[in-house]
Amino acid sequence: MAILSKDQILSIESSAQDVLLSVFDNLDSVQPPIDIFKILKKYNLKLQVGRFKEENIAGAYKRLDNTIFVNSDDPYPRQVFTIAHELGHHFLHNDKNEEVFLRTALTKLDGQNSPQESEANWFAASLLMPKKLILKYWELTHDVEKISAIFGVSPTAVYFRLKNLQLL
Amino acid sequence: MSPKNPEHNVVISAASADENFKSSIGSFISENSDFSIPSAIVEKSKDIKTRLDTARFWDVVTQIALRIGFSVFFGFLLFYQNIRVFGLVIDSIRNGSIRDLQIIIGVVISGTLIETYKISEIMVKWMFKDIDYKKY
Numbered sequence: 001m002a003i004l005s006k007d008q009i010l011s012i013e014s015s016a017q018d019v020l021l022s023v024f025d026n027l028d029s030v031q032p033p034i035d036i037f038k039i040l041k042k043y044n045l046k047l048q049v050g051r052f053k054e055e056n057i058a059g060a061y062k063r064l065d066n067t068i069f070v071n072s073d074d075p076y077p078r079q080v081f082t083i084a085h086e087l088g089h090h091f092l093h094n095d096k097n098e099e100v101f102l103r104t105a106l107t108k109l110d111g112q113n114s115p116q117e118s119e120a121n122w123f124a125a126s127l128l129m130p131k132k133l134i135l136k137y138w139e140l141t142h143d144v145e146k147i148s149a150i151f152g153v154s155p156t157a158v159y160f161r162l163k164n165l166q167l168l
Numbered sequence: 169m170s171p172k173n174p175e176h177n178v179v180i181s182a183a184s185a186d187e188n189f190k191s192s193i194g195s196f197i198s199e200n201s202d203f204s205i206p207s208a209i210v211e212k213s214k215d216i217k218t219r220l221d222t223a224r225f226w227d228v229v230t231q232i233a234l235r236i237g238f239s240v241f242f243g244f245l246l247f248y249q250n251i252r253v254f255g256l257v258i259d260s261i262r263n264g265s266i267r268d269l270q271i272i273i274g275v276v277i278s279g280t281l282i283e284t285y286k287i288s289e290i291m292v293k294w295m296f297k298d299i300d301y302k303k304y
Contacts, residue, residue, distance in 0.1 A: 033213050037203040047203055076206055083203070140220045150216050152209045 004118055012119055015091055016126035027132070033152030034128050036083050040068070045090065047083065059101040061086035077154040081124055088123030089116070125161045128153050138167055235295050242287050253280050 004012070017027065023042045024030045040047055046067040052060070059082035060069040068086040070079050082101055089096050093116055129151050137147050144162070148155040162168045253276055260266040260273065 032217075033205050033209060035205055037205075040203070049203065076209060079203075137217075137220070140224060146216050149209075150213045152205060152213055 004115070004122060008119065009122065012088075012092065012122045013126050013131060016123050017130070019087070019091060019127060020130060027130070030130060030133070032129070032133055032137075032150050033080075034130075036080050036087075036128070039087065039127075040083070043090070045087075049079070057100055058082045059086055061089050061096075061099045061101075063090070063096065075154075077148070077152060077157070080128065081153055081157050084124035084127045085120045087127065088120030092116075092119055092123055121160075122164070125157060125164070129158065129161045131165065134158075134161060134165070135167075138162065231295075238295055239291070242291065246284055246287065249280055249283070253277060 019039060020030055020034070021027060023039050037047075039045075044066060046065065048067060048069045049072045050069070051073065052069070052071055058071050058074060058078065061067070062069075068083055068090075070082050070086075074082065085101055086099065089099050096116065134147065134151070137150055141147065144155050144158050147162075148158045151158065159168065256276065257266070257273060260269050266273070
């Protein structure tokens with residue numbers, strides 16, 4: 001089990017915020033759902049959407065080709081989280097040249113992964129659900145389903161984001 | 169190959185990892201450069217945000233304005249009513265008619281107290297209650 005330290009979390013949150021800032025200029029103008037495609041375009045990352053040989057693969061990343069692969073059979077909320085997860089590896093783990101994101105890892109967002117996977121998951125969550133915005137909508141409606149619809153992510157991702165922010 | 173050379177092991181494992189990666193994505197057939205957010209997701213998100221923001225607007229602007237208005241009105245009403253009731257009691261004492269007006273003054277004072285209690289109750293339970301945004 002990989003539990004991230006407070007410093008690691010702050011650093012990841014800050015990295016995600018920097019990425020959002022670089023794309024959307026002003027954090028106050030960022031509105032959910034976050035357009036992940038804009039981020040990919042900004043950083044010249046290629047996206048391939050298709051079918052993997054193995055069914056349990058949700059996504060993959062190859063640094064050399066600047067390419068993220070995502071499973072076309074997955075629903076949009078899962079695809080967008082996978083892409084954000086791979087972006088996490090791209091921005092946080094320079095030593096990682098290739099990565100395969102398994103579907104099973106998507107259901108283990110509470111830190112039951114390796115440290116790098118947990119970091120990428122945290123990055124993905126803070127990129128798609130910026131702290132300021134999720135706090136605003138959580139204050140308005142304590143409804144995970146509605147928040148997931150607002151941010152265009154899965155209820156599972158929202159649940160773990162709220163749990164990690166100690167709101168649940 | 170001697171396994172004693174750690175660098176060599178790294179090369180072997182890196183090559184094998186690359187092979188694994190290639191085999192994983194080997195059958196990737198389609199490429200889609202456009203990954204815009206589906207319009208249904210955008211619309212649903214917009215709809216919920218609009219409803220929540222509207223509810224928040226009514227809470228912040230309307231209800232707070234109403235709260236201030238009602239607070240001032242009820243405050244003035246209770247103050248004026250108390251002045252009048254105590255004025256009535258003082259006038260009765262001055263006129264020496266307090267004994268004759270005992271029942272009327274008793275009813276008026278009790279009524280005023282009940283009214284004060286009810287107004288306070290309405291203010292606490294209705295005017296200043298939290299809005300439940302879940303229904304929006």
